[in-house]
Amino acid sequence: MRTWYRPLVVFSGLMAVTALVSAVGLLVDDRVLLGAPIWLKPLKFSISFVAFGLSWAWLLSLPRRRPRFLGGTAWVIIAASVLEMVIIIGQVVRGKQSHFNTTTAFDAMLFSVMGATVAVLLLATLVLSVYIAARRLAPAAELLAIRFGMAISLLGMAVGILMTTASSGVEGITGAHSVGVVDGGPGLPLTGWSTTGGDLRAPHFIGMHALQLLPLLALAIRRRGERASIRIVWATSLGYLGLVVLTTWQALRGQPLFEPDWVTGTAFGVLAFGVALGVLSARNQPEVSAQPAEAERIPS
Template sequence: MSVEVRSTKEGAGPQPARDWQGPQRIRWHRPLMTLAAASALVTVASVVGLLFDQRELVGAPIWAKALKFGVSIMIYAVTWAWLIGQLTRFRRTAWWAGTVISVTLLLELGIITLQVVRGHRSHYNNANPLDETLWSIMGTAIMVLWLATLVAAILLWFTPGADRARTLAIRLGSTISLVGLGLGFLMTMPTEAQLSSDGDIIGAHTVGAGDGGPGIAVLGWSTEHGDLRIPHFVGMHALQLIPLALLLIELSSRRVVAFRSVRTRIGLVWTVAAVWAAVVALVTWQALRGQSIVAPDALTVWVAVLIVVGGLAGIGLSLASGRPRAIEPAEQQG
């Protein structure tokens, strides 16, 4: 339960505020939960594949991509299933938006799994008519997915919540997530080398070299060159991480009195969102310059330091804004 400090009268102490949603039943969006279940199955199948299928594709275990997409889509689907179930306005429009999200991501997940079984690349692949058709379907589905997510995010901005800090965290998280989802389109653009040749691959996630090569364990992000998957990933999962940050702040309010002020929590949400958006911009800029996430140059480090300093300043201002106003002697006498 969140607690807000009230100081309208001398000696007034912290008083409990109402929970954001209260005891109402959650209406989970069923198509999205179906997608989450399918993603869980792909995740399990991918783990089995990693254990028993020794094939590699573009320098990585062939089931690694299916595993990453399975986990990511499962988290994404459950989050939107919950968010859409919380809406009190535009429910029909939100249901259709969620259903479109479900169908498009199910198509993407199915094609990725099919291509793993076939031993072919799923993304950017135009090697033969079937691969080209599958990639074309995926590209169209991704565009439709972005539009459906845009509709759902807009609906969140027009649906008020009882707790202003939680409502703001969800709105800002969905907005940054939409930007992160859109950054994926950068990977579909042909590279200079591809434009000058008639290759089978059009598009790449690595900047400064071809896809493949040494990468971070599990994630696979390049340790030698820029990687556009990083801003795509970091941006998309703002949908979960910004509300999660607020949840941790609320839990900490049991011991940290300053966090009990709704003004403080709102300020901290703005700070977390601003820092996260700045990080998305930084890793995008870093990737486009062909620079590995594990080998930042001095300029990247200085920008990161500025982001940290700005975040600390935002935290300080948020804490100051939530302090109860001291009662002046003249007010006490009056």
């Protein structure tokens, strides 16, 4: 980690601190908002930002020569993320809903600022992704996983935009996590995802964390040989992309994540079968040791 981009490592450390503060808040503050402990939202956001920050700290360490604009873009991401967390925690302290809250002029202003930070975060992450994806900074299978991870992560972030268009059914609340039911109803443990209707937080979460899961998969299978690893990464990455699309479609149709209808269940079965077939086919590939794609790559 000594070679990782330090500002993002420090940012991740800061988010770990806010996660700890939020965890303490869960223990000492019994307030509930929308059916969940009020400190649960900043805890989930903090953990997510820790993973996001460390992932990009690693990715920005891969180029041997890092252009200045990459550092500037990373600082934009840090600033936008910190501002969003300040608003989320500030609203928790006030006992108010942060997302979609337009009940007062002040709350509406805060939500507008959050919307702007999300847009900036998405655009800045796209800039970094395009730069990293355009260069051969890792062995083929790992590079493929990085490219898919960045692309699917951006798609997962974009799913959040759909929440701003969902109907809340509540005056003064513009947008919703749930589809077909009002936010704050029965939900899954920890995540709070609705168990009575669709919930766009599921594909949002699944998509964003492709940035961590797919590169970790590539690292875990690197000893299988380059050709086999590439086949496995292709199969799992396409399957992961299909899962994000499928769960988004499921949520928009008002179905709880673990209570799909037969159409969604059949689509998931076909998707799982395709991934399994692709992974099993990799067994027939001759072993070829993975080598760095070019000298620009530096060890992680």
